[in-house]
Amino acid sequence: MHVTAFTNALGLILMAGNVPAQGHPGMRLKRASNQTADLSELKTWWHSTGEINTQTPVQNANVRQSHMYSVQIGTASDDTSFYDSFVYETIPRNGNGNIFCPDDLSSVCDGRKCSEDDQISIEPDIGADMAWTQYLASTTTIVRITRSDDGSVDPSNVVIRPSNLQFDMQLDGDAVLITVPYNEDGHRFSVEFQDNLWEYHTSGPESNAHYVQNKDPNGANYVSSYEDTMPIVGVEPTNALMIFMSPFPSSKYIPDLSTAYNVPSGLVTGLDQVTQSVVHFGPGVYWLTGSAHAILSSSVTWVYLAPGAYVKGAIQYESQSLDLRATGFGVLSGEQYVYQANTAEGYKNIKSDDTSLKMWRGHSAVGTKWIIHGVTTNAPPFNSMDFYGSDFGSFTVDASDYKQVGAFFGQTDGIQMYPGSHAQNIFYHVGDDAIKTYYSNVLCEKMVVWKTNNGPIVQFGWYQRDTKNVTVDAVDVIHTRYVSQQVPWPRALVASAASYESETSTSVADITKHLSNYKITNWRCEGICPALLGINPLQNIDGMMFFNIWVEKLSPASEVGTSTFRVFTDSNNGDQPITLGDNSPDNLGLIVEDFYVGSEKVSFEAGNWDSTSLGRLNIDGHYSGRWTVR
Ligand SMILES: *[C@@H]1O[C@H](CO)[C@@H](O)[C@H](O)[C@H]1NC(C)=O
Ligand SMILES: *[C@@H]1O[C@H](CO)[C@@H](O)[C@H](O)[C@H]1NC(C)=O
Numbered sequence: 001m002h003v004t005a006f007t008n009a010l011g012l013i014l015m016a017g018n019v020p021a022q023g024h025p026g027m028r029l030k031r032a033s034n035q036t037a038d039l040s041e042l043k044t045w046w047h048s049t050g051e052i053n054t055q056t057p058v059q060n061a062n063v064r065q066s067h068m069y070s071v072q073i074g075t076a077s078d079d080t081s082f083y084d085s086f087v088y089e090t091i092p093r094n095g096n097g098n099i100f101c102p103d104d105l106s107s108v109c110d111g112r113k114c115s116e117d118d119q120i121s122i123e124p125d126i127g128a129d130m131a132w133t134q135y136l137a138s139t140t141t142i143v144r145i146t147r148s149d150d151g152s153v154d155p156s157n158v159v160i161r162p163s164n165l166q167f168d169m170q171l172d173g174d175a176v177l178i179t180v181p182y183n184e185d186g187h188r189f190s191v192e193f194q195d196n197l198w199e200y201h202t203s204g205p206e207s208n209a210h211y212v213q214n215k216d217p218n219g220a221n222y223v224s225s226y227e228d229t230m231p232i233v234g235v236e237p238t239n240a241l242m243i244f245m246s247p248f249p250s251s252k253y254i255p256d257l258s259t260a261y262n263v264p265s266g267l268v269t270g271l272d273q274v275t276q277s278v279v280h281f282g283p284g285v286y287w288l289t290g291s292a293h294a295i296l297s298s299s300v301t302w303v304y305l306a307p308g309a310y311v312k313g314a315i316q317y318e319s320q321s322l323d324l325r326a327t328g329f330g331v332l333s334g335e336q337y338v339y340q341a342n343t344a345e346g347y348k349n350i351k352s353d354d355t356s357l358k359m360w361r362g363h364s365a366v367g368t369k370w371i372i373h374g375v376t377t378n379a380p381p382f383n384s385m386d387f388y389g390s391d392f393g394s395f396t397v398d399a400s401d402y403k404q405v406g407a408f409f410g411q412t413d414g415i416q417m418y419p420g421s422h423a424q425n426i427f428y429h430v431g432d433d434a435i436k437t438y439y440s441n442v443l444c445e446k447m448v449v450w451k452t453n454n455g456p457i458v459q460f461g462w463y464q465r466d467t468k469n470v471t472v473d474a475v476d477v478i479h480t481r482y483v484s485q486q487v488p489w490p491r492a493l494v495a496s497a498a499s500y501e502s503e504t505s506t507s508v509a510d511i512t513k514h515l516s517n518y519k520i521t522n523w524r525c526e527g528i529c530p531a532l533l534g535i536n537p538l539q540n541i542d543g544m545m546f547f548n549i550w551v552e553k554l555s556p557a558s559e560v561g562t563s564t565f566r567v568f569t570d571s572n573n574g575d576q577p578i579t580l581g582d583n584s585p586d587n588l589g590l591i592v593e594d595f596y597v598g599s600e601k602v603s604f605e606a607g608n609w610d611s612t613s614l615g616r617l618n619i620d621g622h623y624s625g626r627w628t629v630r
Contacts, residue, residue, distance in 0.1 A: 042073060043135060045283060046085075047310065050064075051064055052065050054091055069131050069146070070148070071085045074144065090131075091128075093124065094335040098120070118340075119411075121210060122219060130240040132244060133243060135244075136248050137248075138182065138248055143191075151195050158193055159192045160190065162189065162478055162526065164476075178191065186401055188243075190450070201213075201233070202231060204229045209557070233555055234480055234482070246401050252371075253371075272295050274299060275299050276299060278301075279303050287311075288313035290338065296316060305328035313332065314334060314358065317363070321365070322367045324369070326375055331375075331376045341381050357382055361385070363388050366394045368395050370395075381409060384414065397421040399417075399422070402423075402425075411454065417439065421443075426448070428451075441468075442469075444473070445474050449477045454491075455489070457480075459495060459497065462496075464499070467518065468516045476523075479527060481528075490531075491531075494532070506536075511579070518543065521547045525549075529561075531561050531562050533546075537578045541579075542583040547593045549592075549596070554597060563616060563617045565619040579626075581627070590627035604628060
């Protein structure tokens, strides 16, 4: 029996496995509460084992269901029929607590065990969580949202982010209706009820500040009231709700299922013995446990997660095929793992860059292309993806319509973009480095980013590199909540960390290497934002361009809102400093054009760029003449 009773925030007793969507008060439509759509214009899905549980791990065969939101979808052309779309939910640490051993809730980290702080502090105590739903459509749709907490669903109480989407909203009894125009890029947006916001305050301006909360006296970092010295560094919905609308996939994203290995639902074993090339997870729930992951046999090149597949596990390819894929609209969830689960040490909470679990991993041949499309990665315990191989010069990624949710842990990066990669139409809820631009010939576009408190939005540091021809275009940052600045590992929209091997030394640059033709274009950052840039240059920067960047407001947190560009030198070459702009036209290394803070443009001409002015660009005098703000 998996039925367990528990009490939700309203004090209602709910039964796991019993669909709670039955009979929303005031619901007008007569239909089964879990009626889904499988139409040519609309597809939604449901899990019959939804478990509403905001506190503890859910049963293996259950899927955590939003305790707060129910969503139905209709098409604009038929405004009388709405179909249920399962609303998933993720809570910080997945209800496991801060533990050391997988599946052992008593193995709480106590300062001796657990190699690193997981960077979750007040989030469980304030009841932060993230819900999401996903559907497919080929037409304009209406998203119908109800709340279980009697809060207002009046459109005047709702903000949709990115805020420039400006979808039409209407009140319909106990629901808000949102009209979502069809778009071949899909839509990834946050629905935010303004009576359900949490203002993240920090303990103060010091550089080792932490979040404080006034909600739970028994919780972490409680203060009975906020002092004036405790700034607000970010504002988020307490109970987040993301909506993902995708077009129906083209045939290149759907394998021939007639020859696939159909994974039986339930406990997954033996994928290392499969002889087929396609592994197919159909609708249903799958789990690997907190101390195993799916190591695929070398025949497997394609993992297909059908709509309605929910797989608690992580994927490791062993194939040497040059064509690897992961597609479908299912979920790969890391919820059963402890933070930084180390596969070489019993999946315990012991960090290793190599053997701590990646949700997606491979050991690939030269020339491989990995296509990832449609999939949602939930609750990653560490960097979400790394492929290993002898030569990254010829391993590439084609990522589209990809979503990462529930990334409450600190070191949860976005996916790697190896040389020649193209990433588009992506949503990241992300703790650490979100967009990783370490390699050349990368195009990353149409991103929605929800950033928590570690790492920058774009990272290009850690190692001395030759990188050219990188474009990161059309990015909407919808939330950030940085606590403080970390000079060797800056928090900014675009930043480069100091050397991974020697974090404190400024004489580890390599003047024989160059960053060139690097473009950051058409960005919007909503709410409280970090600085434009924070650069520890480990190689010469020949050409870097920022074009059309809008930030609503720069962070008040200790230095988070102030841009830095330090001087690094090369100890192997007579301590020569790196250069800015030496190999670019007119020696103009750094160009910032059309940078707005609020409604005001920042420029040299307006004299509002420096560290004490609007733009807060604190760039070292060493580089004067090699950069411009216009
Ligand atoms: C809908 O709910 C009924 C009753 O709980 C259940 O028998 C049925 O399988 C559910 N359908 C889906 C699609 O989950
Ligand atoms: C620059 O990168 C883009 C994106 O990968 C690629 O399409 C283009 O061919 C590259 N340009 C050069 C000159 O290599």
